[in-house]
Amino acid sequence: MASDEREEVPKKLEEMSVGFIGAGRMAQALCRGFINTGLIKSSSVIASDLDSNMLNYIGELGVKTTKNNKEVVQNCDLIVIAVKPHIVTPILKEVSHLVSRRNLFVSIAAGVTLDTIENYLPPKTRVIRVMPNTPALIQTGASVFAPGKHALDNDSDVVATLLSSIGICAETSEQMMDAVTGLSGSGPAYGYMAIESMADGGVKMGLPRDLAVKLAAQTLMGAAKMVLDTGKHPGQLKDEVCSPGGTTIAAVHSLEKSGFRASLIAAVEAATERSKELGRKEEEGSSRQQKRI
Numbered sequence: 001m002a003s004d005e006r007e008e009v010p011k012k013l014e015e016m017s018v019g020f021i022g023a024g025r026m027a028q029a030l031c032r033g034f035i036n037t038g039l040i041k042s043s044s045v046i047a048s049d050l051d052s053n054m055l056n057y058i059g060e061l062g063v064k065t066t067k068n069n070k071e072v073v074q075n076c077d078l079i080v081i082a083v084k085p086h087i088v089t090p091i092l093k094e095v096s097h098l099v100s101r102r103n104l105f106v107s108i109a110a111g112v113t114l115d116t117i118e119n120y121l122p123p124k125t126r127v128i129r130v131m132p133n134t135p136a137l138i139q140t141g142a143s144v145f146a147p148g149k150h151a152l153d154n155d156s157d158v159v160a161t162l163l164s165s166i167g168i169c170a171e172t173s174e175q176m177m178d179a180v181t182g183l184s185g186s187g188p189a190y191g192y193m194a195i196e197s198m199a200d201g202g203v204k205m206g207l208p209r210d211l212a213v214k215l216a217a218q219t220l221m222g223a224a225k226m227v228l229d230t231g232k233h234p235g236q237l238k239d240e241v242c243s244p245g246g247t248t249i250a251a252v253h254s255l256e257k258s259g260f261r262a263s264l265i266a267a268v269e270a271a272t273e274r275s276k277e278l279g280r281k282e283e284e285g286s287s288r289q290q291k292r293i
């Protein structure tokens, strides 16, 4: 342990101070989500970033802001690493000597493995890898987490409580995390593209743009809620919309001819492969680091 072994590991979420290193889009979504649910008080949060604009945005939530990442580690129990994947290891190198048993690290970086993170931190550091998504901002997130070797059961409970407050949350083994990234981490973008394209279709057929966007968004939200609330297979729900000889089956045929399903499967595959690639890059750096130690 780099510093005080005697320091107590905090047990209750409400007693914990929470830090964000990197105060960009995903940190803002999580931070706003956590504060809105009341699980975290803004006065218990510190966020660091190099960019003053980002600090101003997150500061609007009433959290303390700083340009000094070390301040976050020194003052927070739970630290969310929310920088781009290639910045994760430089940050860990920068703060590692300040890490104590008090700190729980939660990384949301795509691809970056628990091994890589643990290698840059003092032995036995508690780490949890999380893949959230931006709808966390409106408490409709989908998050998955995988605990590291030294994470305590209590750490998983704390993270599960936080993530469940901003949407659905599941624990999984780390090997699933790249596929999770390809599906739900990146997935909101596919949904936005679908909404935009359906709205374009409506506009092409004569609808005003604002009505077309609203109808497309509400329709996808309704379809998503039907899947979650009824528990029915999506194929069955699709069949229930298709009247024999009707409009929907004509559209379904058109979608199949243009490879709609294959496109989405390939999209999830491409994002998963990219997540793996990002992880490998950081892992190579981490093995070089280990050889030097």
Ligand SMILES: NC(=O)C1=CN([C@@H]2O[C@H](COP(=O)(O)OP(=O)(O)OC[C@H]3O[C@@H](n4cnc5c(N)ncnc54)[C@H](O)[C@@H]3O)[C@@H](O)[C@H]2O)C=CC1
Residues within 6 Å of the ligand: 021, 022, 023, 024, 025, 026, 027, 048, 049, 050, 051, 054, 069, 082, 083, 084, 085, 087, 091, 108, 109, 110, 131, 132, 133, 134, 185, 186
């Ligand atoms: N945007 C998304 O939908 C999701 C993003 N993620 C992950 O979250 C992480 C952050 O992504 P975004 O929020 O989208 O990126 P972002 O670019 O909006 O935020 C990253 C922030 O880190 C700051 N930063 C850069 N170098 C820094 C340093 N040395 N010290 C402190 N701050 C520094 C940047 O100024 C920026 O504000 C990434 O690793 C990404 O893989 C995970 C799930 C979803």
Ligand SMILES: O=C(O)[C@@H]1CCC=N1
Residues within 6 Å of the ligand: 110, 181, 185, 186
């Ligand atoms: O595009 C990215 O790399 C990040 C990870 C998941 C969503 N956004």
